[in-house]
Amino acid sequence: MAPKVLVSDKLSETAVQIFRDRGIDVDFMPDLGKDKEKLAEVIGQYDGLAIRSATKVTPTILEAATNLKVVGRAGIGTDNVDKEAASKKGVIVMNTPFGNMITTAEHAIAMMFAVARQIPEASESTHAGKWEKSKFMGVELTNKTLGVIGAGNIGGIVCDRARGLKMKVIAYDPFLSDEKAAKMHVEKVELDDLLSRSDFITLHVPFIAGVTENILSAENLAKTKKGVRIVNCARGGLVDEEALAELLKSGHVAGAAFDVFKVEPAKENPLFNLPNVVCTPHLGAATTEAQENVALQVADQMSNYLLTGAVENALNMPSVTAEEAKVMGPWIKLAEHLGAFAGQMTDEPIKAINILYDGVVADMNLEALNCSAIAGIMKKANPDVNMVSAPVVAKERGIQISTTNQDKAGAFDGYIKITVVTEGMERSVAGTVFSDGKPRFIQIKGINIDAEIGAHMLYTTNEDVPGIIGTLGQTMGENGVNIANFTLGRSEVGGGAIALLYVDEPVKADVIAKLCDTGMFRQVKQLQFDVA
Template sequence: MAPKVLISDSLSEAAVQIFRDRGIDVDFEPTLGKDKEKLAEVIGNYDGLAIRSATKATAALIEKADNLKVIGRAGIGTDNVDKEAASKKGVIVMNTPFGNMITTAEHAIAMMFAVARQIPEASASTHAGKWEKSKFMGVELTGKTLGVIGAGNIGGIVCDRARGLKMKVVAFDPYLGEEKADKMGVEKVELDELLKRADFITLHVPLTDSTRNILSAENLAKTKKGVRIINCARGGLVDEVALAEQLKSGHVAGAAFDVFSQEPATENPLFGLPNVVCTPHLGAATTEAQENVALQVAEQMADYLLTGAVSNALNTPSITAEEAKVMGPWVKLAEHLGSFIGQLTDEPIEEVNITYDGVASEMNLSALECAAIAGIMQASNPDVNMVSAPVIAKERGVQISKTTQDAAGVFDGYIKVDIKTAKRARSIAGTVFSDGKPRFIQIKGINIDAEVGEHMLYTTNDDVPGIIGALGRILGEHEVNIANFTLGRAVTGGEAIALLYVDGVVDPKVVEALQATNLFKQIKPLSFDV
């Protein structure tokens, strides 16, 4: 059955058509997002939810979304989505961080011009029939120093545009390397240095605990007298009350704000001040940007629902369509390995180490790790998936680590999962053959070669005669057909294992009959989603 998507905010018809062209059943209800009760009634019918900012994907809504697999936000901000609740529910949250980058950067430049030349106030004065040419004395941008706080995607475009305006650009960004700064033609500085030197300051960082009020009263006091401040990023980055006082005192010559700590902003300490330009969060408000993010979110959601490709996800590793094709069998292998251990382990797992060897070490390790952890967790909770598994593992205090190494052995690559509990340690390794089928190649350090089947039976025993006969006889007596039979042992007379691929579910009576032979230390029916 085709995936079903609900669009509960206003997206372009072209975006709606993308879903239809890809064979996805789509309901376009652009006003439904504002009716939270109606939305809650119908959300359980959909695999995907495409939104802008009007729809609030709260924990309560997500809890009712039993079939939901992905929420796509047309735009960069996802404050209206409860990402923690989505992760626990196993729902991927995507945004479109690149569709409105140019538009937002251009708005910051426009706001810088507006505050430098007092354009809004001069326009209002002229419209009123006044001719106050001498009143509106501005400043040039050429030759001035622009301080950019956050030189990522949008900030980087602002840096480029500012250099084109012949401004000197200094940037504060802990993640900006010296080499990258040189390529961008900007000078990397610490925040205090930027505050001291900048004639204009523009912010381009997300709102986090470390960036909240980054322009605090204390930091505003460190700025150069006559500085002008532009914020087109996120409300809450600037102490608006402190800034208003600095504007009134004349220490800050002007400010231009597109975002505010409380939105919609009907009142604010900055409102009414003559040297402040304000716009109602218009950073992404261009025809081109709105179309771009709508088309982008439709393509991303369709790719995920149809091929498993994950782009711009905020709560799970991204996997390109090309990676999905190559990695598909390896992701499945990682899930099988985790599932094997999860089904065998009854006590809480304390540590997980995943070894990636050879070609596996060159893949998207985050995705492989999520698959392995999901396999482990699904033994106790079948609803867990690659999105929710890491969250659940973290909540349970599971320590997860990884090891990568060059090809070591007869295989081009393999994945090995080791776990520790308070009582024991377990390990299993597997690889993917050229036919694309995952195989188990080692259990408890014992080499084997076992195809993964939907229904399997795992046993451990001492290496003594009669094991094969007992297994064959008892399964035959219970009419269980064996598709594949794999044996392995550590040393002659030591510990041995058997892994059987059978045609149906192993009945508990089979386990009881095997236990009655007193030949087996462990007998465990297994099932895998193949």
């Protein structure tokens, strides 16, 4: 059955057609997002939800979204999506950070010009029939110092455009390397240095509570150079608006240009109606080109995920490109199977999960593989857990996750080994992917094996003594259980041994009891794996 997507905001018809062309069943209801009750009624039918800003993806909506796998936001901001609730529900949240980069950067430059030359006020005055030429004395941008807070995608474009305007560009960004700064031809500085030197300051960071929240606080604003002009086209809440208003009134700050506000829609604000303050209603991405770009991008991203498993620009899961998905698919499945084995074999609370990647797999996207392995482990306790929600569940339970990768150290081109640690024991299992693309178990409890993985399996442990194979075969046969594959392994002659049986259907409890009653087995455990 084809995946089904709901478009609940105003995306372009071209974007909707992308879903159709990819074979996805799509319902285009551009006004539905405003009706939260109706949305909650119908959302259970859909695998994907494509939105802009009008649709609010709340915990209530997510609770009703029984089949939802992905929410795609056409744009950067995802404040209208409860990402924590989505993660717990196992729903991927994607945005489109690149489709409106140029548009937002251009708006910041335009706002800089507008506040430098007081264009809005001069326009209003001229429309009123006044000719107040001497009133609107501006400043040039040439040779001025521009301080850029956040030199990522959008901030980087602003840096480039500002250099073209012959401005001196300095940047504060903890993630900006010296090499990248040199390549961008900007000077990397600390925040206090930027505040004291900049003639113009522009912000291009996300809002992160306790991190970038009020990065231009009253204290930091007081450190700025007298006569500075401040531009914010990034996110509301980055600047203490009341403190800025006071500095504008005192003349310490010469002007401000804001496209975003702490509370939106902004009906009132401390910055409103102050002289030389330019305000726009969150227009950073509001160009025809940008709106089309992000709509097309979100349709492509959601289609790629629903059809191929490729994860692009996800905010709550590691990204996996379409090319990676093709190569990593069998390894991701293997990681899940290994996790499922360890999880089903572990009855005590798990304290730690250690994952080793060897050989070719060590160079793959380990974050995605980790998520799959953790999901496999956690499914015993919560069958609905998936790659998105599993790390959240593990963190809530205080489980420590560690990862090691190493060059090829064994007989296989690559393998994954998972060790689960509880208060009283450690249990490990390893596996690889053969050239046919099929995952295999290659080691359990340190015993080497070669076991094909099936939906229904039976695992036994015993002493290495004669009669084990006969007892297993006879008991299965007498009770109508067909064995598809039978694998044995032992630590040494007469030592500990294991058996893995791949059977056609689940083994009934009374059959397991009969095996236990023979006295030949230390442990008999039925296992289930999702091999679809």
